[in-house]
Amino acid sequence: MRIGVPREIKNHEHRVAMIPAGVGRLVADGHQVVVQAGAGMDSGFSDNDYITAGASVAESAKDAWDCDLVVKVKEPLASEYGFLRPNLVLFTFLHLAAVPELAWVLLKKQVCAIAYETVQLDDGRLPILARMSQVAGRVAAQLAVRFLQKENGTAFPGKGILAGGVAGSSPASVLILGAGNVGLNAADALAGLGANVVVLEASRSRVHSLKSSLHEHIDVVHFSDERLHSLLPDCDILIGAALVPGKHAPGLLKRDDVRKMPAGSVLIDVSIDQGGISETSRPTTYESPVYVEEGVIHCCLPNLPGSVPLTSTMVLTDASLPYIQLIANHGVDEAARLNAALSRGINIRDGKVLHQGVAESLGWKHQSVWSS
Ligand SMILES: NC(=O)c1ccc[n+]([C@@H]2O[C@H](COP(=O)([O-])OP(=O)(O)OC[C@H]3O[C@@H](n4cnc5c(N)ncnc54)[C@H](O)[C@@H]3O)[C@@H](O)[C@H]2O)c1
CATH class of the missing domain: 3.40.50.720 (NAD(P)-binding Rossmann-like Domain)
Structure with a gap:
């Protein structure tokens, strides 16, 4: 051939x-x-x-x-x-x-x-996607930390929080939607820096199987709209990582939900390759990786592993x-x-x-x- x-x-x-x-x-x-x-x-x-x-x-x-x-x-x-x-x-x-x-x-x-x-x-399991998702979850974490910084001269200043915090300050609050390869790798990288991470996952069996095996700063709980809405006002970093194979990404966030997030917080929608989990998500490029909607910095790069x-x-x-x-x-x-x-x-x-x-x-x- x-x-x-x-x-x-x-x-x-x-x-x-x-x-x-x-x-x-x-x-x-x-x-x-x-x-x-x-x-x-x-x-x-x-x-x-x-x-x-x-x-x-x-x-x-x-x-x-x-x-x-x-x-x-x-x-x-x-x-x-x-x-x-x-x-x-x-x-x-x-x-x-x-x-x-x-x-x-x-x-x-x-x-x-x-x-x-x-x-x-x-x-x-998705043996080819999984490997790229492991990379993408970690790249997403690195980008989120960077965009959360307030850097003079950039058009998109983040809240100005050090993701892991230091003694006498609070670490960033991270919310991840989907406890698969992207979600858990992002969670691991961010918890490793000291951030507090909550992962909302649709599959109950997956929640149970993960409960005992994760970093102490990571909490995996079953997804519900009520839980999502209660976490949004304190969320500094939100990572979209939900997938139903082959299908358009589940629409988990409406514009009103994004409005509840603090100004300068960061939404990295990794699921953008399947259309994205938020009504406010649209694909971005490395030339122009972020935009602001409802005061929230959005980064929706469809090829995160391509940068490493x-x-x-x-x-x-x-x-x-x-x-x-x-x-x-x-x-x-x-x-x-x-x-x-x-x-x-x-x-x-x-x-x-x-x-x-x-x-x-x-x-x-x-x-x-x-x-x-
Ligand atoms: N942007 C990029 O560069 C890039 C790179 C790799 C993967 N991805 C994408 O990231 C997404 C996640 O990939 P993955 O490999 O982690 O998938 P995965 O199958 O490993 O995990 C997805 C998880 O989402 C959960 N889920 C499904 N519907 C949900 C809902 N409504 N609420 C909460 N959780 C829900 C599933 O139960 C599963 O645990 C996919 O869309 C994938 O294509 C993007």
Whole structure:
């Protein structure tokens, strides 16, 4: 199979979908790998590293896209739609519930679109998304701490609180919605600094299973609107980290709720890639990472791990490579038959929506996946 690795073009996206060691494994299995020049540079890999591993390096994006299987990090942007064509197998983060326009293009062009974020094990875990969410939770914590500072000369001064406090002062109060990979990693990082953290989680069984294993500054409790509303007036940092796989993020915060938060507090909506948990959330970019609504500093970056590529490229490719090898070695149909987790990753195939959560969020008809 001919496998393409284009350079990422999303704003400040520094990751790459495959490291040279991955190329080596695929080449050893008899595949051809085409990497776009410069694709790995920000992750610490030169074109020569890829050539040494057995790839050919293409100058143009077109050559990297002109393959049977294309592996990427982020969803195709409008300038890449021209590369999409029938029977192309595309394996990447897609988050289609938040980008219906792209879903429509993939349907119309009859692409086989497999989303990293819905590759799902039988026990419900999301093995590729989970690794990036661990990174994103920690980056979110770092950004929240920074935006809470009052820095002269910036357009968006935070409340001016040291997240962990010192003797004689109170630490920041943190509220996290969703006790999954993002939520718990953000909680761990912020509690480690000394902040007081409350995590509201919808799943009772998850709340119970976590109760005894967390840092003393972290309290995980069952989500209710009453609890949420009672915590908002004292909340310095709020992190959106709720997910129902494939679906639009749950709308947990209305504008009136955001208004209850103190002026200068910080909302990092990590769930923005699935559309965001707040009525006031809209995607931001690294060029302009924050905006203020109702006195609250909002940061809604859809590619948080992209800012730490030396960490996240290794972690991402470690999780995705086994599935890439399955597709390359068996073809997509047989790979999906052999591996139920991968089959759940297929969002769109032959002009049909195959993932139920994605179909429901887009209001489109769902067709069942062959092996699940
Ligand atoms: N912005 C980024 O760069 C970035 C990076 C990685 C992940 N993400 C996103 O972060 C979000 C969380 O990902 P994750 O891997 O932590 O998911 P996860 O599945 O590990 O955890 C999500 C948690 O949210 C809980 N939940 C669902 N509905 C809820 C509700 N109504 N109220 C409270 N809790 C609720 C679930 O029970 C689960 O425990 C996803 O949207 C993911 O795509 C964003």
